Amino acid sequence: MMRQYELVDRVRRYNPQADEASLNRAYVYAMKAHGAQKRASGDPYFSHPLEVAAILTDMKLDDATIVAAVLHDTIEDTDSTREEIDRLFGPDIARLVDGLTKLKKLDLVSKRAAQAENFRKLLLAVAEDVRVLLVKLADRLHNMRTLQYMAPEKRARVAEETLDIYAPLAGRMGMQGMRDELESLAFRHLMPDAYAMIESRLDDLRQKNGKIIAKIEKELADELAARGIEAQVEGRQKHPYSVWRKMERKSIAFEQLSDIFGFRVIVSSVEDCYRVIGVVHTKWAVVPGRFKDYISTPKQNDYQSIHTTVVGPGRQRAELQVRTAAMQDVARNGIAAHTLYKDGRVANRETLANESRAYQWLRRTIGLLAEGDTPEEFLEHTKLELFHDQVFCFTPKGRLIALPRGATPIDFAYAVHTDVGNSAVGAKINGIHAPLQSQLHNGDEVEIARAENQTPPAVWESIVITGKARSAIRRATRDAVRAQYAGLGRQIVTRAFERAAKAYSDDKLKKVLPRLARGSIEDVLAAVGRGEMFSGDVVKAVYPEFTEERKPPSSPSRGEAGWFGLQKAASLVFKIPGEGGEQQTGHSIPIRGIQGDLPVRFAPNGGAVPGDRIVGILTPGEGITIYPIQSPDLTAFDEQPERWLDVRWDIEDGRHEFFPARIMITAINEPGTLGTIATVIGDLAANIDNIVMNPLSADFRELIIDIEVNDLKHLNAIMSQLRARPVVNKVERING
Incomplete structure (x- = not known):
């Protein structure tokens, strides 16, 4: 373990004016604070902060950074307090130690969101003072050097995080020596066989x-x-x-x-x-x-x-x-x-930003935090940039734009300015028209063609590789969807005011925003468009005396037009076979959980019947589609949870309404087969809407039948009876 005089000597070798008294106080204070604490290796815990300080002396850093390294675990792991460090060592050192304490739990955790949130905290702390990052990297390096003493599970976890975040971050800060050692140590623990093989081959070479x-x-x-x-x-x-x-x-x-x-x-x-x-x-x-x-x-x-x-x-x-x-x-x-960290001088962020490209990148990255990304998105975007080498391209006016290798003209456009990226419609590379997904190379001159009122397609997010571009595209897509909801909501609200014979204006709506618990008119309209708010509530907020008269639902018989027990009136749009095109009918879907005046329809491939667990999928400008939970079509919406609605059936006992279902039957190809199948369905009081017959072989036919049934029990009974017929080989339900 390094002795007190050895620490002072290491600093004085490159800084003869070092504050020897402060270094001595830090050594004694930390030694007493950590006391008899031990590391996993059995060494005194105090040896760890000393080794971290030694790593930083090799970089010839200022006295405050070295003192902060010696003290960096005191607040977290001992009885020391921020106030005590402030009093004994001054506010500058106390701020560094406190910043490192907040980052103490930046270890890889099982939940991605927690890791991402901690990564945000790391960069926010670094934005205040880059020396926080230098101490954190030195801390990680010494932990990696002694990783063999940890349990196997933790070794793998720490090594993975080192390759995932710390080594690339050290590289982006230009600290190649530290990056190389971090990568080698992590590689040795994560893939010992591959490491041993390559090391052996290098020795032979x-x-x-x-x-x-x-x-x-x-x-x-x-x-x-x-x-x-x-x-x-x-x-x-x-x-x-x-x-x-x-x-x-x-x-x-x-x-x-x-x-x-x-x-x-x-x-x-x-x-x-x-x-x-x-x-x-x-x-x-x-x-x-x-x-x-x-x-x-x-x-x-x-x-x-x-x-x-x-x-x-x-x-x-x-x-x-x-x-x-x-x-x-x-x-x-x-x-x-950087010279601003030498000779006891403290870095000035603005001066450093002007002189250090690494710090400029760091500040731009931190700037993304203010643009509404989730922690997971922020971590994803930052990793994309950490892991790529660079290409250097030019604007037509000669401005140099540095991008990760593999970047596209879309990435280039967003690197110039977010507005340029959002309005991009085409590109020229070295004077020649090229697709926006082209890969850029060193020295390319890129010219971006723009158009007003352009919204970047959502598919661009899968094309670009820079965090800034992905963040901006995702944000623009969200804004576009929100605008769609607001447009749909405006139509619904306007019709609601017309039905109520009341005058509507944005000024009137603006005055009652507190009653609706919304911050802007667009928030209200978007909520109505998404089905989160009923348009009648908006009318009531503007005209409190208004009362909406609603007739109770009738009890239609089979085939009649009418309302089927809706909480809120929601019209059903469906295909009528043989007529072509969509038609609007008075029928409605008895679903709870849908508010507002949005059109509601069943999924086109197989529908849904009472007894099915169902979900609603909201499509801006079109309405809500009801799917059974087992429908494979729902996988298309896995990445769009904001469109899923929690809905359920609203059926009164004794009511016999009809709902669409689709079954597929494999049957023997012989005279009378179709009649047998139709008879079973008719005897069980179901209705056939459509039949499609496909030949499988000379002996078998596949029949896809759209039928109307009362509920899941009714459908299962029909399928059971069909399976019992000798001409039927197989019956199964189709959903999507």
């Missing part, structure tokens, strides 16, 4: 190619020195997880990988970076399409470097990364390498 690598390093260093370029040349090897991920992504074998080994050239200036490229490209053949200049166009995580691949000595392909020492610091430590 190192031994086999060791001399070639040393030869290339020396030859390249000598060539640069001869040209007067002072450079440090070092070989590098891909990490096991990077190798495995590329094998999975490209479906290739280990032997097919050509860039496992590479070389990094560190120079003192940007000018020397380009001089090195000139030397390398002059001496060795360049592999086409493998040159990338991230110095002139840095990645969004602040990464800068020049990448190229050449065919070097021994006809070996070699990938080179050329960068300055300062770029190397950023490539390894990312946002932690």
Whole structure:
């Protein structure tokens, strides 16, 4: 365990002006607070915050961050309080410790919503001070280094979350060194066999190619020195997880990988970076399409470097990364390498946002929180962006737009502005008309064609890959559906006022919004359109003296037009065989749970009968369709729970109304079969609406019969009697 003087020495190596007294107080305070607490490994618990602090000293962070790391578990796991930390160490450190305490429960949990909500809390805390994220990542790194002491179930859970969220987030913050270690540790615990296999193959490759690598390093260093370029040349090897991920992504074998080994050239200036490229490209053949200049166009995580691949000595392909020492610091430590976090100075968010692309991305991501997404949607959108490499495209005016690899012109449009995305109708890529679902590539110039009053199709959500685009499309779709409901509601409300012989105006409705418990006129109209509010209640709210006279339902006989015991009058639309087209009749469906004046119909394929468990599906502008719960057609609405209505039958005892059902019969093909079937149905007082006959073979026919029955008991009796007939092979009910 690191001693007190060792912690101070680590900080003073890079910051001679370090606040030694504050570091000493934090060490003693945390040691006493944690007392005899133990970790799963059996080590004193206090060793954990010290190791977290040590990781952050390697990044050369300011005194406040180091002190916060030492104290980060005190409020959560000991009797310490925020007020006590504030008094002893100041409000800045207390705020950091408190922010980390609120995130303590950000472990992967069984419920996706809880994980998503905690992820929102993480980024909101980070928005206040990025140092919260740095301590949290260091905390996760040390926990991963000691993960072998945890129970197997928790090991898998923590490793999965590390690959899922923390490692990609470290990458987006430019902290590649931390990302590589987090991924390797998680990979080793989640897939130990795959990790061992790849590690073994890499060891074999190192031994086999060791001399070639040393030869290339020396030859390249000598060539640069001869040209007067002072450079440090070092070989590098891909990490096991990077190798495995590329094998999975490209479906290739280990032997097919050509860039496992590479070389990094560190120079003192940007000018020397380009001089090195000139030397390398002059001496060795360049592999086409493998040159990338991230110095002139840095990645969004602040990464800068020049990448190229050449065919070097021994006809070996070699990938080179050329960068300055300062770029190397950023490539390894990312946002932690930013000068605003050095020398005891505290980061200013606005200044950091102007200078750090990584922080700009983080703030844009956090901005999505204010746009109405659910926690699950927010987590989904953020993961989409965390996991993708980037492409760089341009607007016609030369503005650079960075997007995840695989992005489309729709993603591009939303990256420019939400209004551009919502109004997009077409695109030109490099001056040529292209489909909106085309995949963009580095250097593409994209021009978006727009149209007024355009609503993005819901299908776009499955095409785009950026979180911003998905969020905006989903929001626009919701707004469009809401507008449809409001339009339908306005028609219903207007007719209700006309029936009541009362004058309607938006001004009158606006004055009574509190009575209707709605915040706007559109809320009222949309509620009526969705069937959540009865139009007569709106009339009553505007004209309290109004009373609606309703006649009680009559008792029609079979075939008569009339009301079948409705709570609210709801008209039935159905197909009349042989007549073509839909017709409106006076018949209604006896259903409870439907309020308002929306048209109601049975599902077209098989209907529903009393005794069935039923649900209603609301379609804006059309009304409500009643389905039996077993209907396979309902799977089409699984992702639209807002359209499902809880309804039930409203049938009085002794009433004999008729309801549509559909059965399929497999029968022997012989004279009299159809008559036998029709006789059974007629004898049981049911009605045949339609018959479709399909030949199955020379001996059998399939009959699909639409019948009218009283209820489920009546239908089952008919099916039972049909099965008992010798000419019938099989009878089953059809729903969808």
